[in-house]
Amino acid sequence: MPKQKNTKQKIIDAAIELIAKQGYRGASVRKIAAAVGIRESAIYNHFRNKEEILKQIISEIFVTPFEFKDLEEKAKKGKSFLHQFVVAYKLISFDKKKEKLFRVLMIELFQNKGLRESFLQEFHQKDIQQLSKALFIMMQEGLIRSGDPMFMAQEFLAPLFYIRLQVSLLRIDSKSTAPIATQFEKHADFFWESVAL
């Protein structure tokens, strides 16, 4: 039961769609309005200007993807925690809405200072923080070799990010993601073999 979308949300969704394809500059107010089915001037009843639309979208990008309840307990299970993490990451990579937001992120990252700062902070201090916490617990439990948990977390996350990037690129051109999709789990296995005691 999708609830009735109000115009403001329609504008946001149309803008995400267009920016994900043509970037912020390419997503003109006119195109956004046309996609919604209104005149361009009507946009300004909902947003002060074009940039306000982008700001709203950016704030949607960084709604935390991962929130593990009972992190400490799950972390003690070692490998299965990493698998759970990877499966969650994979789901997000293939989620339609999240994928569009990921494209917006990648396109505007080099052109928008606020987005860059959010990326460097949020992306790190949310996913990596949780992951490093879990890795630290695994070290304490003697499940994995010791080391800097933050660094290890990045080692674990970076390949996932790279796979996600490839998935996103392949899907734009409607190419098969089957070969690459299995790499998520393969990475978790490889990483576990690398650090397990």
Add this chain to the structure above:
Amino acid sequence: MPKQKNTKQKIIDAAIELIAKQGYRGASVRKIAAAVGIRESAIYNHFRNKEEILKQIISEIFVTPFEFKDLEEKAKKGKSFLHQFVVAYKLISFDKKKEKLFRVLMIELFQNKGLRESFLQEFHQKDIQQLSKALFIMMQEGLIRSGDPMFMAQEFLAPLFYIRLQVSLLRIDSKSTAPIATQFEKHADFFWESVAL
């Protein structure tokens, strides 16, 4: 002794600079011309249209960065080969011209189909091919544990790519890259510990 640049090269350089900051759409023919010091119409004496400039730049992005002579011999040295690779990668990450081209790549990757295809092919079939060849030799020599060399090559390269991305983002805003810069070598060490027999 930088040789005298001709106008065509000046146009390319100005375009790279502008596209790296504002994207292809934001880099108008007028701005490019102004940066060179000519009128916009004069651009068309050197390029049929704006897109031709971008095509030229894209072709510059994929000039192979790594060509290891005596790959087989070097690969037999195991860890020191990986370190050499990482140092080369790091140098490229901090090279001014290469960094600008990297930004152009990242900005346009989601908006330019030709660029996407080059990225998925060249980026893979050059760096990864060589790396996997080296890893295969290391396996034969009994230096590292066995596995799919292509997959392992990607596992090695992906974190380097992610670090490079972060370096690039930090440098746009003139932030310190000191903490992140050491991660290149740390990654090589971590990877070696992960696979070494």
Add this chain to the structure above:
DNA sequence: CCTACCGATCGGTAGG
């Protein structure tokens, strides 16, 4: 939410 309109800027061409 609409019609009507604004100045600025876009890629590109004509003609020299």
Add this chain to the structure above:
DNA sequence: CCTACCGATCGGTAGG
């Protein structure tokens, strides 16, 4: 390489 110009499109406003 220039001046001069083109139609198209841009973000945004006035007024209803």
